[in-house]
Amino acid sequence: MAPMRIEIREKPHDLYAALVLSTLLVAIIILDEVLGFGSQVLRVVLGLPFILFIPGYMLISALYPERKRYFDREGRPITREEWERIVEEGESEEGGGDEIPGGKGLDDLERVALSLGLSIAITPLIGLVLNYTYDWDPEHLGIRLFPILISIYAFIVITGIAAILRRRRVPKEDRYGIVIDISIPDDYSTTDKLLTAGIVIMMLASVTLLVYIIVVPREGEAFTEFYILGPTGMAEKYPRNMLLEEEKYVIIGIGNHEHRRMNYTIVLTISPEARNNTVTGMDHVTLSRTNQPSMEISVGDRETLELPCNFSVLETGSYKLRFLLFRGEKEYRDLHIWIKVFSPGRFSNSTYGLETFITGWDGDPSGLPDSVGSNETVGVGVGVRNPTDTDRDVQVRIRTGDGGTVRRIDPAEGPFELEEGVTLVLELHVNATSSVDVMPIGLVLPDGSWTVSFLFDDGTEEQTVSFSIDVGG
Known part of the structure; x- marks a missing residue:
């Protein structure tokens, strides 16, 4: 069977293609991030080689623009097939014969391996350098999408241009080129040819399936x-x-x-x-x-x-x-x-955020009664909310008028008689970013119409809340 051979050596089309694909990826990401118009599939397909292969390939191409060359024991250039034959002959000789020189340069497999290895090393190094730029402009620099994208792209462009210039200076016959040689030996039987074709088809199917899995990932939980x-x-x-x-x-x-x-x-x-x-x-x-x-x-x-x-x-x-x-x-x-x-008058908010309020016995703001019978206990809930970062000691003074006689109280010992000219004093400690919600107090008032005032004093600011009630009416 006549061999099928494709050789690209005169111009560095492989380097041009890498530059074009890298530029295309940059354009797609900019369109997607800035204008919201882009392709996630192309970002994945082009992004993987952009990070894991192209940077190393460009650097290797700049360092080694020549194809791998082979020489005999006298230093004369020979083909790879001739060199392999000399190697086989040397290994078959007793005592090993004279030392057989190796080839100079890199073959395709070595280039691919080094390209992958160097890319894996180059990308983190670029990220490390970018990490030190964060303090210059925290909003735009550092390890972010666009700084990483532009830095890797700049590295690819610079090494790519260097690789193109160096390869052009190498004689055409010694330049590295892409050679695709597809042939099946004439001595293969029909069965061997079918098996070879089957293996190739299976390899292509495996690569296609791998690309599909990467590009079209399984949908996550909805x-x-x-x-x-x-x-x-x-x-x-x-x-x-x-x-x-x-x-x-x-x-x-x-x-x-x-x-x-x-x-x-x-x-x-x-x-x-x-x-x-x-x-x-x-x-x-x-x-x-x-x-x-x-x-x-x-x-x-x-x-x-x-x-x-x-x-x-x-x-x-x-x-x-x-x-x-x-x-x-x-x-x-x-x-x-x-x-x-x-209701207005039953809640107050200080200039620095301390909230004071009164509620019904059960903590419901609508639970305060408008009237009660003679000698009936009025249940009042006293609350303080402290959203500040400082603990507060709050004194609550409860009275129906100007007050005169001061009585310090413990809510657990109530109910307490609240007559005109008497001030009941309650001491509260409210932790930072915490609250006392709600401290129940039982009050017994004389018959009549009263306005009961609660004055909250934390030593910085005073706040007053109150409610009106008819007793024994």
């Missing part, structure tokens, strides 16, 4: 991220206490990993009896026991949206504020935070 962030954009400092109709701010996040575009519905609710009120955004929404905002939203595959949400509550009370995510009619995700909603 899921949706659903989360809430506080006002700072972090998972902290969520609203806890608020006044009636006061707006509080959170961020609602949705990340779609369902492998397709998804349509969701977001619902905020404080009561299972509430009905949907369709809105187009969560910028300014209100909630009550009968009303819950509902918003439909579409999220693309691998897209994450973060929606600003300013909400207010129209009824006082202690609530489990639920953030629900629906797919169609089915509830898919459920998050919640606990909030207390106070």
Whole structure:
């Protein structure tokens, strides 16, 4: 069978191809990252040789522009076949004969092996150098996609140009070139030829399957991220206490990993009896026991949206504020935070963030009674929330007028009679980023209409909250 031989030696087409493929990869990544228009498949197909083969191949080509040459014992150039025959003859001679010189330069297998090895060494070294550039510009330099991409590309271009120039200076007959020699010996039987063809087909199929597995990876688990962030954009400092109709701010996040575009519905609710009120955004929404905002939203595959949400509550009370995510009619995700909603005058916030409030005995802001019978105990919950990084000692003074006689109390020993001209003093210690929620105190007031004041003093600022009540009416 006549051999099929393809030889590329006159021009360095292999180096041109490596430069073109590297440039194409850089363009695809820029289009994908900057404009959102690119191919993930091509990024994988071109990215693997870009990192694991081309840098080393360019360096080896610059260092060794010649093909591998062979010489006889007298130093005269010979073909590879002649050199192999001399080697066989030398090994068959008794005593080994004279020393047989080896070839000079690199053959194809050696070039491939060294290209892989050097590429694996070059890429980490470039990353190590880039690591020291982080302090110059933390937002753009360091080990990031574009610095790594441009640095490796620059290395490929520089060594590639050097390789092209050096190869052109080598005589044509001595240049390294790509030689593809496909032939089946004439003495092969039909069975041998069929087996050889089968092996080649199996090898090509194996390579094709490997490329397919790399390029088209198996889809991972399908899921949706659903989360809430506080006002700072972090998972902290969520609203806890608020006044009636006061707006509080959170961020609602949705990340779609369902492998397709998804349509969701977001619902905020404080009561299972509430009905949907369709809105187009969560910028300014209100909630009550009968009303819950509902918003439909579409999220693309691998897209994450973060929606600003300013909400207010129209009824006082202690609530489990639920953030629900629906797919169609089915509830898919459920998050919640606990909030207390106070009437004006029953909640105060200092200039540095200390929150003070009063509630009903059970901690419900709507649980304070408007009236009680004679000698009936009024249950009041006293609360302090300290979001600062400093422990606070807070003195609470409870009175119905200007006060006169001071009595220090322990809530466990109540109830306490609170008459006009008497001030009850309660000492609280509130740890940093913690709260006292809620300290129950029982009060017994004389008959009449009273305004009970609670003055919170931490030595830096005083805050007063109060409630009115009729006794024995």
